[in-house]
Amino acid sequence: GAVVSQHPSRVICKSGTSVKIECRSLxxxxxxxxxxxxxxxxxxMLMATxxxxxxxxxxxxxxxxxxxxxxxxxxxxxxxVTSAHPEDSSFYICSARTGGSxxxxxxxxxxxTVT
Amino acid sequence: xxxVEQDPGPFNVPEGATVAFNCTYSNSASQSFFWYRQDCxxxxxxxxxxxxxxxxxxxxxAQLNRASQYISLLIRDSKxxxxxxxxxxxxxxxxxxxxxxTRLSVIA
Numbered sequence: 001g002a003v004v005s006q007h008p009s010r011v012i013c014k015s016g017t018s019v020k021i022e023c024r025s026l027x028x029x030x031x032x033x034x035x036x037x038x039x040x041x042x043x044x045m046l047m048a049t050x051x052x053x054x055x056x057x058x059x060x061x062x063x064x065x066x067x068x069x070x071x072x073x074x075x076x077x078x079x080x081v082t083s084a085h086p087e088d089s090s091f092y093i094c095s096a097r098t099g100g101s102x103x104x105x106x107x108x109x110x111x112x113t114v115t
Numbered sequence: 116x117x118x119v120e121q122d123p124g125p126f127n128v129p130e131g132a133t134v135a136f137n138c139t140y141s142n143s144a145s146q147s148f149f150w151y152r153q154d155c156x157x158x159x160x161x162x163x164x165x166x167x168x169x170x171x172x173x174x175x176x177a178q179l180n181r182a183s184q185y186i187s188l189l190i191r192d193s194k195x196x197x198x199x200x201x202x203x204x205x206x207x208x209x210x211x212x213x214x215x216x217t218r219l220s221v222i223a
Contacts, residue, residue, distance in 0.1 A: 034210060043202070043215040044159065093158050095211075102147045102206050106158040 002028045004096050006107035013084055013114055021079045021110045023094030029074035030096035034104065035067075038091045050077055084114040118142060119214035121203050127220045132193050136217045138186040138203030147206035148179055150188045152199045153216060159202055162188075193221045 003026040013019050023033060032051050036044040048064075050056040050071035058064045068080040077096075081088055091111050095104040121138045128134050140148075148165035163170065165177040165186055176189040186203055200216040 044213045046210050046212075049210055091156070102211075103161065104211055106160070109156075109158045111156070 002026075002096070002098075002105040004030075004094065004105045004107040006094055006110050008110060009108060010111045011113070013112070015085055015114055016083055018080055018082045019084055019112060021081075021092055021094075021112075023077045023079070023096070023107050025075045025096045025105070028096075028098055028105075030077075031074065031099040032097050033071055033077040034095045034097075035069060035077075035079050036093045036095065038093065038109075044093065047079075081112065084112070086114045088112065089114045117214075118207070118212045119203055119205055121214040121217050123215055123217060125218040125220055127222060128193055129222055130193055130195060132221075133189065133191045134193055134219060135190075136188045136201055136203075136219075138188075138214055140184050140186070140203075140205045140212075142205070142207050143181075143184060145184075145205040145207050148186050149204040149206075149211070150175075150177055150186075151202040151204050151213075153202055154199050159204075159213075162201070190219075193219075195221050195223060197221050 005024045007022045035047045038044045047062045048056045048058045050069050052074050056069040071077040093109040094107045097104045119140050150162040151159040152162045153159040163172050165179045169178045174191045178187045198221045200218050202216045203214040204211050
């Protein structure tokens with residue numbers, strides 16, 4: 001199956017700093033990438049959908065100025081958590097899909113801890 | 116009403132048992148249906164798609180009832196390695212919508 005990588009897998013940062021998470025599709029071109037967040041014992045919640053070369057579409061309640069998403073190429077999307085706070089500590093997972101397919105391939109996730 | 120509802124469990128079953136999970140979805144416009152498996156602190160992985168005619172993959176059988184907006188997953192001859200959280204997932208337009216998952220623990 002298709003492979004999606006994420007980097008870093010874990011990050012600990014201080015409150016007020018910014019953190020960038022990368023999501024790459026390694027063996028296919030991802031026309032659409034999705035960013036999810038999962039708090040402990042909760043379901044995956046979609047944060048935003050990004051299509052290559054265009055602005056991301058954010059879900060209700062997700063601040064676009066706080067969670068900056070860039071999808072500059074067909075194999076790379078980045079999520080930057082700006083001015084991170086402890087409540088942003090969560091498991092962030094990206095997924096990618098090719099055009100015309102419903103199937104999404106998930107990255108291994110990034111565990112963010114903000115102290 | 117939540118878009119995808121599942122019994123959170125946990126289901127604790129002995130090895131070799133048969134266990135069934137159910138899921139209901141609220142949006143009749145849902146187009147595609149899946150079961151994903153998520154291990155602790157890992158990303159979800161596709162277990163199987165669910166078709167109206169029902170489908171089987173080894174010990175796993177999935178069923179979809181569009182009229183009742185109900186999806187099921189049956190696991191036969193449970194193995195210890197089946198212990199995980201099983202996520203019911205529906206596709207409404209583009210993004211996938213995930214249920215909270217049902218936890219399964221298979222005990223030796």
